[in-house]
């Protein structure tokens with residue numbers, strides 16, 4: 001079995017192959033002179049994956065994918081691809097998702113028919129909402145047996161149609177009714193995933209189609225993929241610049257699209273020229289260096305006072321690659337996050353459906369984000385200088401750091417998540433990738449961590465999927481074996497996919513799991529307290545009888561065969577992080593954290609539309625008044 005180092009080599013080899021295939025240098029065995037050869041459906045799928053240069057295929061076999069799995073076996077034995085076993089299909093999807101976020105390359109994952117395929121649903125939903133990609137290959141009932149009710153077929157409402165249940169969760173999906181469709185389906189799937197707005201794709205593979213054979217040739221990917229990106233219309237760019245010139249308090253709002261376009265450098269260059277504050281959404285944290293003096297952190301319900309203020313008081317917002325989701329906009333309540341339409345909005349996105357969806361745009365531009373930014377920069381506009389505004393941003397940044405210092409110096413019985421975030425910020429090397437999924441750890445890392453380098457943050461900004469951080473961190477580590485990778489998460493989150501410690505151990509993937517254990521789903525009980533009142537707190541503590549319940553996480557890590565640390569002091573946590581980094585083994589650092597509200601979580605400086613039950617009449621009245629200010 002390959003260890004972490006082998007995996008790294010495998011990855012480099014596949015990358016080199018891909019580069020050579022693109023340059024047409026490598027006569028890859030499956031491309032030789034375009035000669036037709038006979039392949040089974042399973043082989044066609046795997047050969048096409050090799051054509052795409054994928055280093056790994058991840059999944060769990062079953063009777064529904066015997067043909068595909070055997071083709072994987074042959075290519076693994078030939079040293080062309082590495083198969084990774086996981087313990088749950090959901091984790092295969094999250095590993096691929098983490099890998100895509102770091103590399104922009106969609107990995108294939110596979111599952112058997114029925115339950116195996118349905119286990120992809122959370123991973124697909126996460127990737128689709130967050131605009132990331134992987135290819136889900138699912139076994140399916142034989143074409144000629146559809147409707148008979150073979151093992152794991154759902155046929156009572158409709159003959160085998162696993163796709164239908166996954167369709168709303170994928171950018172595009174196919175069922176190959178015949179082997180002759182397969183080469184084209186595979187090409188189209190990779191085109192869909194790697195062009196425009198990314199999204200995951202699903203291919204359902206009937207069992208007989210995987211096993212049949214036909215003659216085929218493979219097309220080099222350079223010939224099958226549109227390489228040019230959609231350019232922004234020059235007239236619209238000029239109009240945008242004209243409006244930008246009028247701004248006294250400009251803001252660049254970067255969304256998840258800006259992160260995946262890796263547009264950080266262009267954003268900061270433009271911010272400097274324009275004299276703008278830069279704000280990122282939850283999905284975009286890490287799109288730019290957060291130590292830049294014009295960086296204003298975040299707006300939205302879990303935003304920071306500085307991000308909220310500059311967005312609220314902006315006269316022109318240049319929004320790039322954002323959906324204006326409720327978390328970012330404080331549920332569209334006017335004057336909390338934003339002041340549209342009083343504030344002018346220039347909205348650039350690669351997907352036209354996002355423009356004008358939640359806020360009307362004064363100027364809407366459909367384009368590749370980097371191209372649009374480069375075009376603005378190339379015009380080299382002479383923007384008026386804004387020294388007072390930049391001074392104000394500098395003061396607000398200092399205020400924010402002072403607030404964090406105060407919060408972290410608070411004396412509490414147990415360490416708080418804020419303190420853990422502070423300790424991570426002090427201890428982790430600058431190029432560390434940190435993955436979060438949901439709960440207080442996601443919210444507080446978002447709000448309180450300050451990344452020096454861009455492209456270090458991995459989070460399910462749109463779907464906020466518990467159980468995602470551990471496998472996604474593994475995907476990030478496969479993508480960047482040379483960078484430290486930490487999964488920072490709560491106990492509830494961890495227990496959703498903790499079985500993947502087995503995968504970490506087997507393949508020696510040295511991710512550090514930093515577990516903030518508060519014996520419950522405290523993000524939700526904190527929400528109950530904040531929105532409904534202390535007396536409404538219910539059902540989120542993990543208890544057995546009258547006592548709090550928690551498994552022995554230290555023992556769990558040990559039993560899976562990974563390094564384990566149990567820490568309760570700042571010095572202990574720091575030392576454990578340093579030791580885990582230098583040992584470079586898979587490791588779990590368990591920390592019991594403070595459960596007392598409000599120190600259990602972070603502060604919501606913004607607003608979120610959490611409907612209040614009508615019987616809480618006073619709170620409801622206040623809520624309804626606030627709802628009236630929403631501009632939807």
Ligand SMILES: Cc1ncc(C[n+]2csc(CCOP(=O)(O)OP(=O)(O)O)c2C)c(N)n1
Pocket residue numbers: 438439440441464465466467489490491492493494516518520521522523524
């Ligand atoms: C799969 C999934 N189920 C439910 C939720 C709703 N949810 C959001 S945060 C949360 C609690 C998280 O608990 P934990 O991971 O222990 O973190 P904590 O907030 O306690 O620090 C829940 C249940 C979710 N985001 N994802």
Ligand SMILES: [Mg+2]
Pocket residue numbers: 490491492516517518519520521522
């Ligand atoms: Mg918890």
